[in-house]
Amino acid sequence: MTDRQYQQFHFTGRGGEYFRIWIVNVCLSIVTLGIYSAWAKVRRNQYFYRHTLVAGASFDYHGDPKVILKGRAIAFLMFAAYSVVSQFNPAAGVAIFALIMLAMPWLLVRSLRFRLHNTSYRALRFAFHGETGQAYVNLLLWPLLSFLTLGLLWPMAQQRIARYTRDNSAYGDVSFRFEVGVGEYYRVYLMAILIVIANFAAALSVAILLADSGLMPAGVERTALIGAIAGLGMYVGIFVFVYPYVAARMQNLVWNNTSLADHRFVANVKASGLLVIMLGNLLLIVFTLGFYKPFADIRLARYRIEHLNLLAYDSLDQFVAGMQSRTSAAGEEMADMFDFDVAL
Amino acid sequence: MPVTAVYFDGQQARRHEVMLSLDGDVLLLQGDAVERRVSLSALKIPPPLGNTPRLILFADGARCEIADNQGFAAMLPHAAASWLSGMENSWLYAMAALLLTLVLAAVAYLWGLPYAAREVADRLPDYVLVQMDNQFFASLDQTLLKPTALAPDRRQALGERLQGMSLPPGGVRPNRIEFRGSPGLGANAFALPGGSVVVLDQLVDLADNDEEVIAVLAHEMGHVSQRHAMRQMLQASVIGLAMAWYIGDVSSLLAAAPTALLQTRYSRDLERTADAFAADMLRINGIPVSRLADMLRKLEASHRPDATKTEKAELMIDYLSTHPNTEERIKSLRGR
Numbered sequence: 001m002t003d004r005q006y007q008q009f010h011f012t013g014r015g016g017e018y019f020r021i022w023i024v025n026v027c028l029s030i031v032t033l034g035i036y037s038a039w040a041k042v043r044r045n046q047y048f049y050r051h052t053l054v055a056g057a058s059f060d061y062h063g064d065p066k067v068i069l070k071g072r073a074i075a076f077l078m079f080a081a082y083s084v085v086s087q088f089n090p091a092a093g094v095a096i097f098a099l100i101m102l103a104m105p106w107l108l109v110r111s112l113r114f115r116l117h118n119t120s121y122r123a124l125r126f127a128f129h130g131e132t133g134q135a136y137v138n139l140l141l142w143p144l145l146s147f148l149t150l151g152l153l154w155p156m157a158q159q160r161i162a163r164y165t166r167d168n169s170a171y172g173d174v175s176f177r178f179e180v181g182v183g184e185y186y187r188v189y190l191m192a193i194l195i196v197i198a199n200f201a202a203a204l205s206v207a208i209l210l211a212d213s214g215l216m217p218a219g220v221e222r223t224a225l226i227g228a229i230a231g232l233g234m235y236v237g238i239f240v241f242v243y244p245y246v247a248a249r250m251q252n253l254v255w256n257n258t259s260l261a262d263h264r265f266v267a268n269v270k271a272s273g274l275l276v277i278m279l280g281n282l283l284l285i286v287f288t289l290g291f292y293k294p295f296a297d298i299r300l301a302r303y304r305i306e307h308l309n310l311l312a313y314d315s316l317d318q319f320v321a322g323m324q325s326r327t328s329a330a331g332e333e334m335a336d337m338f339d340f341d342v343a344l
Numbered sequence: 345m346p347v348t349a350v351y352f353d354g355q356q357a358r359r360h361e362v363m364l365s366l367d368g369d370v371l372l373l374q375g376d377a378v379e380r381r382v383s384l385s386a387l388k389i390p391p392p393l394g395n396t397p398r399l400i401l402f403a404d405g406a407r408c409e410i411a412d413n414q415g416f417a418a419m420l421p422h423a424a425a426s427w428l429s430g431m432e433n434s435w436l437y438a439m440a441a442l443l444l445t446l447v448l449a450a451v452a453y454l455w456g457l458p459y460a461a462r463e464v465a466d467r468l469p470d471y472v473l474v475q476m477d478n479q480f481f482a483s484l485d486q487t488l489l490k491p492t493a494l495a496p497d498r499r500q501a502l503g504e505r506l507q508g509m510s511l512p513p514g515g516v517r518p519n520r521i522e523f524r525g526s527p528g529l530g531a532n533a534f535a536l537p538g539g540s541v542v543v544l545d546q547l548v549d550l551a552d553n554d555e556e557v558i559a560v561l562a563h564e565m566g567h568v569s570q571r572h573a574m575r576q577m578l579q580a581s582v583i584g585l586a587m588a589w590y591i592g593d594v595s596s597l598l599a600a601a602p603t604a605l606l607q608t609r610y611s612r613d614l615e616r617t618a619d620a621f622a623a624d625m626l627r628i629n630g631i632p633v634s635r636l637a638d639m640l641r642k643l644e645a646s647h648r649p650d651a652t653k654t655e656k657a658e659l660m661i662d663y664l665s666t667h668p669n670t671e672e673r674i675k676s677l678r679g680r
């Protein structure tokens with residue numbers, strides 16, 4: 001145990017620096033009618049990966065822009081066909097969407113493979129070895145079951161998704177391990193429900209107080225008024241308290257139970273910190289008509305990355321290169337286009 | 345000047361601290377447990393990317409990471425920058441790129457998009473349009489619209505009168521003309537993207553005679569003939585997609601608001617075109633053009649009291665009645 005040492009993850013990217021890279025690449029993408037966007041994506045990923053450091057080395061991204069462009073073209077054509085068809089014939093649009101949902105686990109596996117195989121640290125690649133059949137069980141069946149049970153099984157589904165993606169990810173020739181029971185997941189959501197209940201009670205009391213205070217316009221029905229104020233209070237409360245709480249606890253839960261050989265991870269993201277950043281980002285993006293986006297990306301990345309530690313056991317020298325397989329970018333681009341994502 | 349770096353051999357994760365130096369065209373790498381001499385032409389040295397560590401990539405998968413960017417640039421000046429990294433590092437280029445992006449976005453929004461929408465709308469086959477309007481009627485009839493309370497012979501008379509009228513050049517008859525009631529929308533008429541026209545009972549009630557109803561229908565036929573609603577819808581969906589893509593990472597909720605702001609109503613130009621079409625059509629058929637102007641005035645008066653209520657419906661209807669420039673349009677019609 002004495003050999004364990006904390007290695008904090010560092011993020012050295014800066015808002016102004018990234019803004020220049022971002023705007024130049026956005027401009028080039030527009031001028032080339034979107035073709036350059038594949039190169040821009042590689043550059044963006046490289047910027048974030050190379051600015052992420054731990055234990056005296058940085059990460060890197062190796063995606064081939066030409067491969068990404070091909071994937072993007074396929075994804076764009078599919079998406080355009082889907083939007084056009086659903087515009088003119090909603091029924092057919094729904095059918096196509098169902099088909100795409102059915103293909104989602106397959107797409108996600110390809111997306112994870114592409115992303116991890118093209119990520120390196122200390123000149124060794126990461127890898128994803130998950131099987132498609134298992135992806136259907138973990139990424140489609142479990143979420144579906146949780147939907148059918150009105151969310152009762154959602155924590156369970158989340159645990160299965162995290163276990164599937166982590167256990168099948170590898171650095172060099174060593175697999176990540178994810179070990180945590182479903183109980184921990186339920187504990188997070190139980191706490192979230194308690195916050196929702198407290199939030200509801202608070203919103204309702206404020207609504208009743210306001211409705212009886214005589215400050216409200218006359219002639220509005222009392223129940224409707226209370227309902228409206230309490231509803232608004234719930235909406236704000238969920239955004240301000242519940243969402244950051246769950247997001248922070250989930251990131252910590254997942255990382256704190258992930259290990260790589262004898263090395264472990266420690267995440268200590270705080271709901272309050274996340275809230276300040278997300279709220280600030282949202283407001284600034286709205287007020288700057290979107291041009292704050294690169295600064296926002298940097299702030300969020302810095303917060304998430306700098307609250308992660310590697311608890312290294314001895315040195316990291318023993319890792320050796322693993323087997324590499326062929327990957328294509330179509331799955332990743334499709335998943336991107338339709339907004340599927342698995343958090344890693 | 346030797347430069348410090350870290351070296352990884354690509355086989356093992358071991359971190360070697362090394363010194364880099366140049367010997368003519370050969371890179372010398374010396375450090376703990378490693379020594380390499382490699383000709384520069386056999387190495388890949390990616391151009392700088394912001395302030396990220398500089399890299400040297402070896403053909404066998406090994407790599408060097410150099411945190412000392414300035415020292416590295418001094419050692420290998422010809423690998424110091426590319427045109428791209430030069431632009432990315434300069435605030436001047438960044439501002440120029442920002443300006444160009446804004447200008448291009450404005451040009452695309454003001455001219456490119458309307459042009460593309462017109463080209464696409466003109467090429468859509470009829471069965472697609474018919475199919476689309478069927479869908480619209482199916483959903484509108486469940487939500488905003490109710491069956492008409494108008495007597496069947498009144499409807500038939502209006503339909504037949506319109507059918508018997510001749511069209512100005514380039515005119516197209518609507519696929520369907522449907523009468524509906526709608527307490528929420530008030531007196532109104534609007535063209536659907538597929539080229540059907542919906543007339544609301546309140547509009548017929550508001551009119552003093554059939555000619556006034558015909559005048560409004562002629563205006564709607566102006567929209568139908570040039571596929572205004574379809575063009576508008578295509579533009580709105582492209583803007584919606586672009587917004588969703590751009591803002592997507594932040595929140596899809598946010599994407600809805602700006603889209604609603606940007607798509608809104610027919611442009612003043614489209615209304616003027618539809619008015620001109622209506623004026624031509626009325627004149628050809630011996631109906632005074634003033635009928636449309638009269639009707640516009642009445643519609644405006646009927647909508648003023650509950651202007652906020654109709655705002656909800658404004659996303660899908662023809663803004664004929666609530667159009668801010670009614671006065672100007674009436675004047676120009678009087679002049680015809």
Ligand SMILES: [Zn+2]
Pocket residue numbers: 563567610615618662663664
């Ligand atoms: Zn109009």
